Amino acid sequence: MTSGRVTIADVARRAGVSTAAVSKVVRGAYGVSAEMQAKVTQAIDELGYRPHAAARALRGRTYTLGVMLSDTRNPFFPDIIEGVTGRLGDTEYQVLLGPGGIEPKTQARMTDAMIDRSMDGLILISPVMTDAELAAIATAIPVVVVGRHGGAAAYDSVVDDDVMGAGLVVDHLVGLGHTRIAHITHLERARAQGLPHTVRAEGYRQAMRAHGLADDVLATSFTEEGGFEGARELLARDDRPTAIFAGADIAALGVLRAADEAGLSVPEDLSVAGYDNIGIASLKRISLTSVDQDGHVIGATAARLLVERIEGRSRSVTSSVSPTLIVRGTTGPPRV
Amino acid sequence: MTSGRVTIADVARRAGVSTAAVSKVVRGAYGVSAEMQAKVTQAIDELGYRPHAAARALRGRTYTLGVMLSDTRNPFFPDIIEGVTGRLGDTEYQVLLGPGGIEPKTQARMTDAMIDRSMDGLILISPVMTDAELAAIATAIPVVVVGRHGGAAAYDSVVDDDVMGAGLVVDHLVGLGHTRIAHITHLERARAQGLPHTVRAEGYRQAMRAHGLADDVLATSFTEEGGFEGARELLARDDRPTAIFAGADIAALGVLRAADEAGLSVPEDLSVAGYDNIGIASLKRISLTSVDQDGHVIGATAARLLVERIEGRSRSVTSSVSPTLIVRGTTGPPRV
DNA sequence: GGTGTTGTGTAGAACGTTCTCCATTGTTTA
DNA sequence: TAAACAATGGAGAACGTTCTACACAACACC
Known part of the structure; x- marks a missing residue:
């Protein structure tokens, strides 16, 4: 009034x-x-x-959960966020996202800012920090880490089972009759442990070994250009692979371009598979076989774990979400 | 201690x-x-x-700015956010994003939540609300609206000049020699005013008129499927257009598929242009001519206006950002 | 020596909640 | 009938800041 x-x-x-x-x-x-x-x-x-949330915060709960995003461009963030908000939709918790950037320093600044604003808990998506830094944050506030393999006692973890995902691709290709299957991965630069591409490469190696096949890993980068360069190198070889499994869809798009330029038809001359099942993979013109990690489930699981932890659970939990293989037009039997 | x-x-x-x-x-x-x-x-x-931010908030400033995102999947959000955070990087303001969803109701809930958390100001990106609701929010807190044409006195606005953008495409196509240029737009459903697709369609009509050409607008939807269906209908006509300008890149991708299926080669038989310059438009396999709205500039401008308003300006400002045309491989002279 | 003036520091009241007592009922129970 | 108890409502002290007054010194001026 x-x-x-x-x-x-x-x-x-x-x-x-x-x-x-x-x-x-x-x-x-x-x-x-x-x-x-x-x-x-x-x-x-x-x-x-x-x-008034701030007045509440001064006493106790603020009913705000923070989600730190490392790279806003990451194509499955929207799914994860939908999963989180969907899960929390009927509770009184509100979700706010913090663009943390790709630098450890800016990410640290963002998590500090979220703690200063006395959020009740934090979900960190693919954070680029040392385990020690993560542990330090987790002592100050309940934390769930998404996308980092090898979780710690201080926080909960939700990961896509990248070993399994890579295995699905290899099994699929072997089932089609391929034996020379190459893998393009991302060149490790950061010191952080357990990043997805490392685990995917390891899963690829394991699966190839299980089938008694020789592995062939090339490290470029997860960009269209990286995929293109990697594929060009692979396709120039005498015993060129009949299938290329790129550790990320964006790189797989580069592989497709390299195949185009080399005059190879897909999938007759070369099968191509990616990982992440980004939106355009389903476009009919692309139709890329890819591994889908269910972002909704990942997000919803992270939200559930975080609320549980806020409400008292202290035992640490790691949840592994199973990916699925989406077979589309870029994979087929090799030409004999 | x-x-x-x-x-x-x-x-x-x-x-x-x-x-x-x-x-x-x-x-x-x-x-x-x-x-x-x-x-x-x-x-x-x-x-x-x-x-402690909450304690500060109880007295006055909280040094937190909120950005309400309507659709997290919107491909140029990352650019806008980078623009905002970039501009604010060396100030003490922190940016938090609120996933508002596409429903008016959930967006209202999110803006309320941000106000409850006593943020200092709000940037609303393509909000789906009535002008009255927007005005009501703007009386409670400083507001900058992005992506809604026809701003009001209570808040500042930043818009891409969609009329100009559509004009650039038409001028380009006419310059190449096209005269039968069709436009695919999004079917209006919401009651909200001044949405980008409406303005783009209007800009297209204006430009065609200026060249003395007849306009031809078809309303489907801004999805790959919408572009595909629209193009199929247009290409089935006797005097089919030699160029299709889709109001969004995602729809343009559908147009490209329709051209493929109709056995038309691009750009010889059909030129195709889009709007938004999404990431994959630049992939060599797609190489889509598109209109680029500089998300960085839009975000940075919004941030600047918001800070100005927080610090006392009361006069309302509308800033129009000029788009640029990125000419790529999908447009060329018509076959004579 | 009074009266301003300036520069520096502090007391203490907000700000809007939550939450721990405590007071007041009314109802059982011995 | 007294004593114990349950159910309900309220007083008032936090919570961690900011900010308006004001106090006190040191110094300049008349």
Whole structure:
């Protein structure tokens, strides 16, 4: 009525009760009669009262969960975020995203900022930090880490089973009759452990070994250009591979271009598979065979674990989400 | 030293001064001697003190700016966000993103949540709300709206000049010798005003008229399928167009597929242009001519306007960012 | 020596909640 | 009938800042 925001005191005055009583009603706490409940609820509606989050934060909960994004361009962030918000949609938690950038320093700044704003918990997506830094954050606030293999005791982890995903691709290609299957991976630069591309490469090696085949890993980068260069090198060899498994779809697109330029038809002369199942992989003009990590499930799982931890669980949990292979037009039997 | 977080009182005790003095130093306020400055700074460093944002919020500023995202999948969000964070990188403002979803209701819930968390200002990206709702939000908090044409007095606006962008495409195609140029737009459903696709279609009509050509607008949807269906219909006509300008790249990809299936080669039989310059448009296999709206500039401008408004400007500003045409392989002279 | 003026520091009241007692009822139980 | 107990509402102290007053010194001026 007067000037700015309507506070709990305004509601209390309107309903003719104490602020403490209003607080109880708002929080659904014990010790409120039905009559009181009704009076207060009505006053709240009439005044359009909304609790001030900062004031709450000063006492305890803030009902805000932070999600730190390392690389906003990462194509399956939207899925993960949908999974998180979907899971939390009917609770009173709100999700805010923090663009952390790809630098360890900016990511640290962002997590600090989120802690300063007294969020109740944090989901870190593919954070680029040392294990020690992660552990330090996790002592200050409940944390769930997504996309880093080899979790620690201080926080929960949700990972895509990249070993399995790579295995699915190799099994598929071997099943089609391929024996010379090459893998393009990302050149390791950061010191961080357990990054997905490393694990995918390892999964590829394991699967090839299991089939009694020789592995062939080339490290360029997960870009269209990286895929292109890698494929050009592989295709120039005498015993060129009949199938190339790129560790990321974006690189697989480069492989497809290299095949085009080399005059090889896909999948007759060369089978190509990627990883991540990005949106355009399903476009009919591309139709790329790829591994889909269910972002919704990953996000929803992370949200569930985080809430559990906020509400008291202290034992650390690691959840592994199984990927699925989406077979499309870029893989087929090798020409004999 | 004791248990939890280190507060301003801890610092004051350590430095042997009052909390008010520490507060002054932290805020860089007037009335601090060099000696005091040094003492306090040292104490802060020793204790690793960080101001508690919620406590600050209770008094005034929170140094947090919110960006409400309508559709996380929108391909140029990353650019806009980079623009915003880049501009704000050396200030003490922090940016948090709120996934608002595509429903008016969820977007309203998110903006409310951001206001509850007493953010200093809001950037709304392509919000789907009525003008009245927008105006209501803008009275509660400084607001900059991105991507809605026809701004209001209560808030600032940043828009891509979609009329100009559509004009660039038409001029380019006419310059190549095309006269039968069709446009695929998005079927209007929401009641919101001034959405980009409407303005692009209008810009297309204006430009065609300026060249003395008849316009030809088909409304499907901004999806790959929408572009495909639209193109199929257009290409089935007797006097089929020699060029199709899709209002969004994703639809242009569908147009390309339709051309493929119709056995038409691009750009000889059909020129295709899109809008947004999404990442894959530049892939050599696609090489789509498209209109680039500089997301960095849009984001940076929005951030600048918001800070200005927070710091006192009350006059409303609308900033129009000029797009550029990126000519690639899908447009060329028509076959005569 | 009074009266300003300036520069520096502090006391203490907000800000809007939550939450731990405590007071007041009304109801059982001995 | 007294004593114990349960159910409900309220007082008031936090929570960690900011910021308006004000105090106190040192110094300049008349």
